[in-house]
Amino acid sequence: MSSKKTLFDKVWDSHVVEHIENGPDVLFIDRHLVHEVTSPVAFLGLKNRGIKVLHPEKTFATADHNTPTINQHLPVEDPLSANQLKALEENSAAYGISYWGLGHEKNGIVHVVGPEYGITQPGATIVCGDSHTSTHGAFGAIAFGIGTSEVEMVLATQCIMQTKPKSMRINVEGSLNRGVTPKDVALYIISQLTTSGATGYFVEYAGQVFRDMTMEGRMTVCNLSIEMGARGGMIAPDDKTFEYVKGREFSPKGAALDKAMAYWETLYTDEGSQFDKEITFDASNIEPMITFGTNPGMGIGISNDIPNANAVEGGAATYQKSLQYMNFNEGESMMGKPIDFVFLGSCTNGRIEDFRAFTSIVKGRKKAANVTAWLVPGSHQVEAAIKKEGLLDILNEAGFELREPGCSACLAMNDDKVPAGKYAVSTSNRNFEGRQGPGSRTLLASPLVAAAAAVTGKVTDPRELMEAV
Ligand SMILES: CC(C)[C@H](C(=O)O)[C@@H](O)C(=O)O
Ligand code: SF4
Numbered sequence: 074m075s076s077k078k079t080l081f082d083k084v085w086d087s088h089v090v091e092h093i094e095n096g097p098d099v100l101f102i103d104r105h106l107v108h109e110v111t112s113p114v115a116f117l118g119l120k121n122r123g124i125k126v127l128h129p130e131k132t133f134a135t136a137d138h139n140t141p142t143i144n145q146h147l148p149v150e151d152p153l154s155a156n157q158l159k160a161l162e163e164n165s166a167a168y169g170i171s172y173w174g175l176g177h178e179k180n181g182i183v184h185v186v187g188p189e190y191g192i193t194q195p196g197a198t199i200v201c202g203d204s205h206t207s208t209h210g211a212f213g214a215i216a217f218g219i220g221t222s223e224v225e226m227v228l229a230t231q232c233i234m235q236t237k238p239k240s241m242r243i244n245v246e247g248s249l250n251r252g253v254t255p256k257d258v259a260l261y262i263i264s265q266l267t268t269s270g271a272t273g274y275f276v277e278y279a280g281q282v283f284r285d286m287t288m289e290g291r292m293t294v295c296n297l298s299i300e301m302g303a304r305g306g307m308i309a310p311d312d313k314t315f316e317y318v319k320g321r322e323f324s325p326k327g328a329a330l331d332k333a334m335a336y337w338e339t340l341y342t343d344e345g346s347q348f349d350k351e352i353t354f355d356a357s358n359i360e361p362m363i364t365f366g367t368n369p370g371m372g373i374g375i376s377n378d379i380p381n382a383n384a385v386e387g388g389a390a391t392y393q394k395s396l397q398y399m400n401f402n403e404g405e406s407m408m409g410k411p412i413d414f415v416f417l418g419s420c421t422n423g424r425i426e427d428f429r430a431f432t433s434i435v436k437g438r439k440k441a442a443n444v445t446a447w448l449v450p451g452s453h454q455v456e457a458a459i460k461k462e463g464l465l466d467i468l469n470e471a472g473f474e475l476r477e478p479g480c481s482a483c484l485a486m487n488d489d490k491v492p493a494g495k496y497a498v499s500t501s502n503r504n505f506e507g508r509q510g511p512g513s514r515t516l517l518a519s520p521l522v523a524a525a526a527a528v529t530g531k532v533t534d535p536r537e538l539m540e541a542v
Contacts, residue, residue: 077343077344077345077346077347078342078343078346079240079242079277079342079343079346079348080213080277080307080309080340080341080342081215081240081275081277081307081342082240082346083196083339083340084196084197084198084213084214084215084307084340085098085100085215085237087196088100088101088102088103088198088215089101090232093234096234096236097234097235097236098234098235098236098237099232099233099234100198100232100233100234100235101198101231101232102131102198102199102200102227102231102232102233103131103194103197103198103199104131104133104187104192104193104194104197104198104199104200105128105131105132105133105199105200105201105224105227105228105231106132106133106134106135106183106184106187106192106199106200106201106203106206107132107133107134107135107161107165107170107183107201107202107224108134108135108136108137108138108161108183108201108202108203109136109137109138109139109157109158109160109161110138110139110157110202110203110486111202111203111220111221111224112134112160112161112164112202112221112224113157113160113161113164114221114225115202115221115222115224115225115228116160116164116167116168116225116228118222118225119168119225119228119229122229124229125168125229126168126169126170126228126229127228127229127230127231128231129168129169129170131231132168132170132171132228133170133171133173133187133192134161134164134165134170134171134172134173135172135173135174135179135180135181135182135183135186136158136161136162136172136173136174136175136180137180137181137182137183137478137479137480138157138479138480138484138486138487139151139153139154139157139158139486139487140154140158140175140180140478140479140480140487141154141477141479141487141488142447142449142476142477142478142479142481142487142488142489143476143477145175145176145477146176149175151487151488154486154487158174158175161174162174168228173186178453179452179453179454180452180453180478181450181451181452181453181454181455181478181479182419182420182423182451182452182478182479182480183201183203183420184201184203184205184206184208184209184292184296184420184451185420185423185424185451185452185455185478186451186452186454187199187208187209188208188209188211188212188288188292188317189321189452189454190321190322190323191318191320191321191322191323191324192323193209193212193214193216193318194212194214194318194324194325194333194337195212195213195214195310195314195315195318195333195336195337195340196213196214196310196336196337196340197209197212197214197215197216198214198215198216199214199215199216199217200216200217200218200219200223200227200233201216201218201219202218202219202220202221202223202224203218204218204299205218205296205299205420205421205502206218206219206305207295207296207297207298207299207303207304207305207306208292208295208296208420209292209295210295210298210305210306210307210308211288211291211292211294211295211307211308211314212288212308212310212314212317212318213307213308213309213310213314213337213340214307215275215305215307216295216305216307217275217304217305218299219233238273238274238275238304239273239274239275239349239350240274240275240277240348240349240350241271241274241275241276241277241303241348241349241350241351241352242276242277242278242279242342242348242350242351242352243262243276243277243278243279243351243352243353243354244278244279244280244351244352244353244354245258245262245278245280245281245282245283245353245354245355245356245359246280246281246282246353246354246355246356247281247282247355247356247357248281248282248285248356249282249285249356249359250356250357250359250360251536251539252360252361252521252534252535252536252539253356253359253360253361254290254293254361254430254519254520254521255286255289255290255291255293255294256293256297256362256421256422256500256518256519256520257359257360257361257362257519258282258294258356258359259293259294259296259297259300260297260362260364260369260372260517260518260519261354261358261359261362261372261374262301262354263297263300263301263369263370263372264362264370264371264372264373265354266301266352266370267301267370267386267387268300268301268302268368268369268370269301269302270301270302270370271298271301271302271303272302272303273302273304274302274303274304274349274350275303275304275305275306275307276298276301276303276305276306276307277306277307277308277309277342277348278291278294278295278306278307278308279308279309279342280353281356282356283308284311287313287426288313288314288317289424289425289426289427290426291308292424293421293422293424293427294306294308295307295308296420296421296502297369297421297502300369300370300502300503301369301370309340309341309342310337310340314337315334315337359374360374360375360376361374361375361518361519361521361522361534361535361536362374362375362517362518362519362522363375363407363498363516363517363518363522363532364504364515364516364517364518365379365396365399365401365407365516366392366395366396366399366401366504367395367398367399367504367505367506368395368504368505369502369503369504369517371392371395371504372517373407375407375408375518375522375532375534376406376408376534377406377407378404378405378406378407379396379401379402379403379404379405379406379407380403381403381404382403398506398514399514400514407516407532408531408532408533408534409531409532409533410496410531410532411443411496411530411531412444412496412497412498412516412526412530412531412532413443413444413445413491413495413496413497414444414445414446414447414482414491414495414496414497414498414499414509415444415445415446415447415497415498415499415523415524415526415527416446416447416449416481416482416483416489416491416497416498416499416500416501416509416523417431417446417447417448417449417500417520417523417524418447418448418449418450418451418481418482418483418500418501419449419451419480419481419483419499419500419501419502420451420480420483420502421483421500421501421502422500422501422519422520423449423450423451423452423455423478423500424451424455425455425458425459425462427500427520428448428450428455428458428459428464428520429462429464430519430520430521430524431448431468431520431521431523431524431527432464432467432468432524433521433524433539434521434524434525434528434535434538434539435467435468435471435473435524435527435528436467436471437471438471438528438538439471439472439528440471440472440473440527440528441527441528441529441530441531442530443530444526444527444530446473446474446527447476447481447482447489448468448473448474448475448476449475449476449477449478449479449481449482449489450475450476450477450478451478452478453478455478456475456477456478459475471528473527476489482497482499482501482509482510483499483501483502483503483508483509484501484503484508484509485507485508485509485510485511485513490509490510490511490513491509491510491513491514491515492510492512492513493510493511493512493513494512494513494514495513495514496514496515496516497509497513497514497515497516498516498518498522498523498526498527498532499515499516499517499518499523500517500518500519500520500523501515501517502517503515503517504516504517516532519535521535521539522535524538525537525538
């Protein structure tokens with residue numbers, strides 16, 4: 074057997090507690106993130122069995138899905154949401170877990186606050202009862218979503234049983250065109266691979282484009298790994314990663330940092346390592362993307378036309394049904410289509426860089442009268458940065474308001490719902506039927522495309538509104 078190891082293998086192998094012959098591996102979990110949706114039944118299981126959380130200090134809870142994004146200082150009105158939040162608060166207190174509830178200064182979307190507070194670290198194993206846990210792979214961690222019964226298992230044992238996934242490397246070489254963001258890179262890859270193209274694989278992203286990307290951008294890309302079916306995605310840590318992590322509240326300090334760095338610096342794929350599958354894309358082929366259908370793979374470059382059903386792999390009938398739901402036709406251009414809502418936020422694009430990008434377009438312009446815009450920071454830290462950098466003034470001047478942190482319109486579990494039949498240009502990650510509210514229609518795009526739509530009231534190429542460089 075070759076001694077060359079991939080980044081994934083290095084992290085995985087160093088966390089195997091026990092290898093079960095012809096079965097799964099038992100993996101040690103360094104960090105367990107918890108939110109209100111997938112944890113109540115897991116805690117109930119512990120209670121019924123009379124057992125404790127083995128490592129409360131490695132477990133962190135935040136409220137995000139069921140939280141309103143206005144008036145967070147008032148009691149939550151929706152009884153279901155209020156119950157979920159109360160359960161998480163009580164369970165956290167009972168088991169000695171840090172809980173960042175509504176109004177807490179560290180509150181925010183679980184995948185936004187983990188990195189912000191240095192909980193997310195290179196070479197760690199990180200799980201959460203949430204599919205977009207893949208986000209944390211941006212730091213060179215093995216991070217993946219788990220189900221509620223597994224949440225219970227990790228709470229009780231700090232371990233999980235997992236069959237090792239197959240390995241895939243996706244290279245994107247060259248540099249990105251003007252107006253093309255990490256979100257576009259991810260939507261492009263999914264459009265090429267389809268939503269099942271990486272099923273059964275754990276992906277490593279490599280190549281110039283990812284080396285050049287900021288940590289925020291890398292998080293956006295890794296976040297969307299799950300939408301092409303992958304178990305997760307990761308990027309080898311580099312100086313940018315180390316600089317980001319150092320000095321944060323829960324990151325190692327002093328001698329512990331030296332020890333951690335010695336490990337972190339070994340985290341790259343050895344030259345000559347073999348992947349089960351390897352794909353390379355050319356960055357120059359990517360333009361700002363937009364989706365036109367009801368899965369994240371149904372995306373096109375914004376200047377292209379909606380493909381004809383006969384040009385699409387797998388079931389013309391499903392494809393046509395999807396277009397029918399969206400009330401779009403084959404061969405049409407997306408450009409100029411009127412829209413009703415714009416959502417800037419989520420664990421995909423709710424970070425400071427996303428607000429900078431959005432603001433760069435709306436600056437000196439006005440929100441279109443026909444558009445309802447929800448601008449939702451991923452956390453209080455993002456919210457504070459928006460204010461500190463003066464972005465809020467520019468946004469207000471252009472007719473936009475800022476809401477309070479949470480998952481918001483990413484999914485219809487709180488008050489921010491897009492009404493039936495309405496179109497939303499959304500920076501989130503899923504455009505399934507009803508995802509943003511029953512009957513709602515979602516167009517996934519980058520913060521730049523969202524901003525262009527917000528000021529023109531229709532699907533617009535952001536490059537037309539960007540300053541020439
Ligand atoms: C509610 C939760 C289980 C879900 C997930 O796992 O992803 C949600 O975060 C989502 O984005 O659909
Ligand atoms: S922002 Fe959206 S994708 Fe992310 S955790 Fe919340 S609901 Fe899931």
